[in-house]
Amino acid sequence: MTTVTLIGRDGCHLCDVARGVIDHVLSGLPEEQADAVTVTELSIDDDPALSELWWEKIPVVLIDGDFHAHWRLDAARLSSALQKADAAPRAQEVSR
Numbered sequence: 095m096t097t098v099t100l101i102g103r104d105g106c107h108l109c110d111v112a113r114g115v116i117d118h119v120l121s122g123l124p125e126e127q128a129d130a131v132t133v134t135e136l137s138i139d140d141d142p143a144l145s146e147l148w149w150e151k152i153p154v155v156l157i158d159g160d161f162h163a164h165w166r167l168d169a170a171r172l173s174s175a176l177q178k179a180d181a182a183p184r185a186q187e188v189s190r
Contacts, residue, residue: 112153
C-alpha cells in the first residue's frame with residue numbers, strides 16, 4: 095500500500111491543481127495499482143506543526159511520508175514515483 099499525502103489549505107488554487115493532478119495520475123494507473131494507493135489530505139490550517147513546516151511551500155506532496163514535490167506537481171514524475179513505490183514491496187517479497 096502506498097500513501098500519497100497532499101498538504102494544503104482551503105482556498106489554495108495550487109492545492110486544487112495538485113489534487114487534480116493526483117486524481118488524473120491515479121485514473122491512468124492499472125486498476126490494481128491505483129487501488130493500492132491511499133490519498134490523504136492534511137490542512138496546514140488544522141495543524142500548527144504542519145503550518146510551521148510547510149506554509150511557504152503548499153501544496154506539498156509526500157509519498158509514504160517522504161517529500162515528493164511542492165508548489166507545482168508534475169504528473170509524469172508522480173506517476174513514475176508511484177510505479178517505483180508499487181514495485182518496491184514486490185521486490186522485497188521476491189528477495190525473501
